Amino acid sequence: MAKAIMLQGTGSDVGKTVLVAGLCRVAKKRGLNVRPFKPQNMSNNAAVADIPGDNNAGGGEIGRAQWLQAIACGVAPSVHMNPVLLKPQTDVGAQVIVQGKVSGEARARDYQAMKGRLMDAVLDSWGKVGEGADLVIVEGAGSPAEINLRSRDIANMGFATRADVPVVLVGDIDRGGVIASVAGTHLILPEEDRRMIVGYLINKFRGDVSLFDDGIRSIETFTGWRCFGVVPWLKAATRLPSEDSVVLERLASGETRALKVAVPMLGRIANFDDLDPLKAEPQVEVVFVPPGKPLPADAGLVVIPGSKSTIGDLLKFRENGWDRDLLAHRKRGGHVVGICGGFQMLGRTVRDPDGIEGSVTEAEGLGLLDVETVMEPEKTVRNVSARSVPFDLPLEGYEIHLGRTTGPDRLRPSAVINGVEDGAVSADGKVIGTYMHGLFGANGFRGKFLESLGIKGGGIDYRAEVEQALDEVAAELETHLDCDAIFALAR
Template sequence: MARAIMLQGTGSDVGKTVLVAGLCRAAKKRGLKVRPFKPQNMSNNAAVADIPGDNNHGGGEIGRAQWLQAIACGVPPSVHMNPVLLKPQTDVGAQVIVQGKVFGEARARDYQALKGRLMDAVLESWGKVGEGADLVIVEGAGSPAEINLRSRDIANMGFATRADVPVVLVGDIDRGGVIASVAGTHLILPEEDRRMIVGYLINKFRGDVSLFDDGIKAIEKFTDWRCFGVVPWLKAAARLPSEDSVVLERLASGEARALKVAVPMLGRIANFDDLDPLKAEPQVEVVFVPPGKKLPADAGLVVIPGSKSTIGDLLKLRENGWDRDLAAHRKRGGHVVGICGGFQMLGRMVRDPDGIEGSVMEAEGLGLLDVETVMEPEKTVRNVSARSVPFGLPLEGYEIHLGRTTGPDTRRPSAIINGAEDGAISADGKVIGTYMHGLFGADGFRGKFLESLGIKGGGLDYRAEVERALDEVAAELETHLDCDAIFSLAR
């Protein structure tokens, strides 16, 4: 079995995902065969990964974070890198994905009872990820300080103690109270868990790091844990795909640019990293619009992103008045792109006769495309190579969706995927729908698409930008952390 080290946070959103990715890239640069692992993830930003030994299945779902971390390692993503994925559908329930496949749905309280069964899958995947590797870097979820959930935990200390993986605790100084959060974690952990922690690091520091010297002394006094370093605010992290919708609360409009792209922040928004390649374009400003705010009238393009609950988000979209904003946008000659659930919302009607998404069986769509969608139980999960119909250029992406969409506008498909027509385009060519995630990641297509909107695009190699950002994060971690010590403590 490969040696392993685990990063756990004093709370959610302390930056574990980027730190693990950066450490994976640092280890790779040292010539190590390194792999990422996250026992349990909760995110509607999913990626499609291989299911080893299953040649009849299109692929399986994992968190987008582990997809990015696999890139950092220079290896293909596998469903075993994230054996349990929770995709929230309501405030109290989620779809449960186990080793890439739909396991079922569970309310939060019911899910706690499932964890004992899921630990077996976690440990099975853990064994598979370590095969042929020198090092596995594990990412926790939430915080080990959630001691009310400890008895059935599979994501933090429950896993670390079962797999005997040493833990580095991550504190986020940007949110304040980091001394209390680290010392408080030490205070409330039971001894069995506390002894798994070999030290800590501080993340997201702004300014003169030496100003925190007394903070390190204070934490040492309370915990006797060693500090592996203080990581500054990693600017390169902004160029990496975002995993969690928590970050949407902090996304703000930047400086005005030639093209403004408006994106309504749906309640169950999914795979919003589809917008990252557009955000990277120097002439494009992407604005995520929160509930209660109007879609900006000066937007040239509106993108309706994916959703884990198409009908629920469609109803909320109307409550927000975004349907009226979209109608006004179209009257001004504006363009609209709908991706996956967003594509379904653009049609005349969405029907769910089997109640797959919930108790609402149908909802009137936005009527911007002459199509209808019927939800069906079988889920499409696959990586795809395709070709854009309007521009005749290659596309690379993936599909994760329920439902079948038909109607007159599908006679004008947006893409050809594996020889089959996908999506729909309005008669005037200004409204496009597709089931394919990742289409803006195709540099040639993105450039031509922006040209069709009157914007100079192209020339940006988005995947190379991600690789450069990973290299920069790794270099920062090598500078500010004792990576030798961290890697040497792996067992």
């Protein structure tokens, strides 16, 4: 097996994903054959990854974070990098993806009982990820301090103790109380778990790092753990895809630009990183609109993103009054793009006769495209190469969706995917629907699309921007962390 080190956090959203990606890039630059691994993830931002050994499979689902970390390693993503993915569908239940494939659905309490058998899949994938690698960098989920869940844990110390992987604890100073969170974790962990921790690091520090010297001494007094360093606020991280919807409120561009793009924050929003290439454009302002707020009247484009619960989010869309805002936007001559679930919402109706998404089996659509959707049990999961029909330019992306969409507007497809027409376009060309995620990632298409909205000079090399951001994060970690010591402790 490859050597391994694991990052666990004192809580959620402490920056583990970016730190793992950055350390993966550091290791790659040192010539190491490095891989990412996350035993269990919870996110509706998914990516399509290879299923090694299954030549008949189109691909499987993993968390978008592990897709980014694979890029940092310079390797193709594999379903074994994230063997268990939970995709929330309701407040109390989620779809369970195991080694890339749908395993079923579970309410939160039922899922706890499933974890025993899921550990087998985790350890199987763990063995596969390590094959041929020099180093595996593991990301935990949530916090090891959730001792009420420890007996069936597969994401943090439950995995670390079974796989014998040393742990670096990550504390987030930006949210406050970091000394208490690190020392408190030490206090409440059972001895078996505490001895797995080889030290800690502090993340998201703003200002003069030396001001925290006394804090480091205090933590050492309480815990005896060594500090591997204090990481400043990583500005480059804002140019990387975000996985968790808890960051949506912070994702607006923050300044007025030539084109405003409004994105309603659906309750079960999925794959909202589809908007990242637009956010990266210097002349584009992306505004994520929270529930209770109207879609801005000065938006030139409204993008309805993917959803893990199309009917549920469609009903909430109307409750928020966004349907009226959208019609007003159209009357002003505004453009609309619907991606995946957003495409389904733009039609006349969405029907779910088998109750796949929930108890509500039919909902009236927004009526901007003359199509209708019927949910079907079989899920489409695949990476695709395609061509834009309106702009006759190449596209690359992926599909993750349930449902079949038909209707007259399908005679005006938005793209041709693997020789098959996809999506729909309104008669005036201003409403576009597609099942393809990653639509805006194609530089040439994005530039021409923005030009059709009056924005010239778009079409930056977005993938190069992501690579540059990863290099910048890695350089910061080399400066502020004792990476030699962290890698040396891997076993």
